Amino acid sequence: MNKPLGAIDSGVAMASNFAETDVVIVGAGPSALFAVFELGLLDLKCHLIDILDRPGGQCAELYPEKPIYDIPALPVVSAQGLVDRLMEQIRPFEPEFHLGEMVTELERTESGFRVRSDANTTIACKAVVVAAGGGSFQPKRPPIPGIEEYEGRSVFYSVRRMEDFRGHDLLVVGGGDSALDWTLNLQPLARSLTLVHRRPEFRASPDSVNKMYAMQEERRLEFQIGQVVRLIGEGGVLEAAIVKGPEGEVRVACTRLLPFFGLTMKLGPVAHWGLNLNEELIEVDTARFETSEPGIFSIGDINTYPGKLKLILSGFHEAALMAQAAKRIVHPNQRVVFQYTTSSTSLQKKLGVA
Ligand SMILES: Cc1cc2nc3c(=O)[nH]c(=O)nc-3n(C[C@H](O)[C@H](O)[C@H](O)COP(=O)(O)OP(=O)(O)OC[C@H]3O[C@@H](n4cnc5c(N)ncnc54)[C@H](O)[C@@H]3O)c2cc1C
Numbered sequence: 001m002n003k004p005l006g007a008i009d010s011g012v013a014m015a016s017n018f019a020e021t022d023v024v025i026v027g028a029g030p031s032a033l034f035a036v037f038e039l040g041l042l043d044l045k046c047h048l049i050d051i052l053d054r055p056g057g058q059c060a061e062l063y064p065e066k067p068i069y070d071i072p073a074l075p076v077v078s079a080q081g082l083v084d085r086l087m088e089q090i091r092p093f094e095p096e097f098h099l100g101e102m103v104t105e106l107e108r109t110e111s112g113f114r115v116r117s118d119a120n121t122t123i124a125c126k127a128v129v130v131a132a133g134g135g136s137f138q139p140k141r142p143p144i145p146g147i148e149e150y151e152g153r154s155v156f157y158s159v160r161r162m163e164d165f166r167g168h169d170l171l172v173v174g175g176g177d178s179a180l181d182w183t184l185n186l187q188p189l190a191r192s193l194t195l196v197h198r199r200p201e202f203r204a205s206p207d208s209v210n211k212m213y214a215m216q217e218e219r220r221l222e223f224q225i226g227q228v229v230r231l232i233g234e235g236g237v238l239e240a241a242i243v244k245g246p247e248g249e250v251r252v253a254c255t256r257l258l259p260f261f262g263l264t265m266k267l268g269p270v271a272h273w274g275l276n277l278n279e280e281l282i283e284v285d286t287a288r289f290e291t292s293e294p295g296i297f298s299i300g301d302i303n304t305y306p307g308k309l310k311l312i313l314s315g316f317h318e319a320a321l322m323a324q325a326a327k328r329i330v331h332p333n334q335r336v337v338f339q340y341t342t343s344s345t346s347l348q349k350k351l352g353v354a
Contacts, residue, residue: 029057031300031315040093154238174260
């Protein structure tokens, strides 16, 4: 009998995508990436699922260009630089990434666990590592009355498949990198594209801003200063938006609205998996970093224990100890032999350096 640990119905019907692996990692932040390395040295294969469209968690999303000074042996490294190095370090273990997907369900089965995402990915595994950081990054909803009615039908906060936007009249709203990147990428597919931002200055990379203004010159898109104050349509089907700008209100015909107002972090579905929580953090022991549910581990910013420090290096240490414990669950009959990468030819073969 399956024992459900908790579920949130995403309400989205999509083609199912099934996989089997040793360990599923919820999140692809720095703790999760280093966990792939430690698990890989012990011959455990991993799939990682993250709601963001790229690996790196907070480092990649919140402060990619900021220098970090407290990573052991790296006197200074940019946050994105650290993510790039971690990705290089785990390459030999060929982890599978499911990006742009939120893990919604975690279910215990006779042989381990089944993990499901809101994109209908289902992965069967023997152990789960929750490395969900401050929780899932979720888009901020703009203050437009009645926008909820259109969400998932005409209003989208991310682009999973560009093809879904082909032939539409697109209205992109925002002034950051996401708004500008999607403006440039979707323009060739769209029937028409209008970008709306409340001022002519953008927070996006200057190169993207220049390209956008060049496209406007060539009349390939419209740029309007203002804010969307009202949506016009029925039954979730959008026809137009009212944009209030310096000259008053204008009606912009659109069938798809893409607001990019940044992301907030919320604990999200993790709260429903029946794990012991302490102020929205997952309680773990400090020998195995296992949660109150055997076989479900938790590392990085999302966990708590006496003396916990929310630092990247804490996640790395926790990953190493967790991997030893996960190995005993996935391969209970195999002896775990402690080895150094400097001297073990077996580890060096796994790393492709022997
Ligand atoms: C501005 C800033 C500066 C910082 N500077 C430093 C520093 O100098 N040194 C240092 O050590 N630390 C620093 N930190 C903290 C450091 O970034 C965190 O400790 C680190 O990112 C934690 O890594 P993590 O992998 O545990 O979680 P995160 O980086 O938060 O990654 C967790 C990932 O899990 C995903 N996720 C969560 N729930 C789900 C779900 N249900 N489904 C799918 N995906 C999910 C999230 O989308 C996220 O990508 C800084 C943080 C900030 C914000």
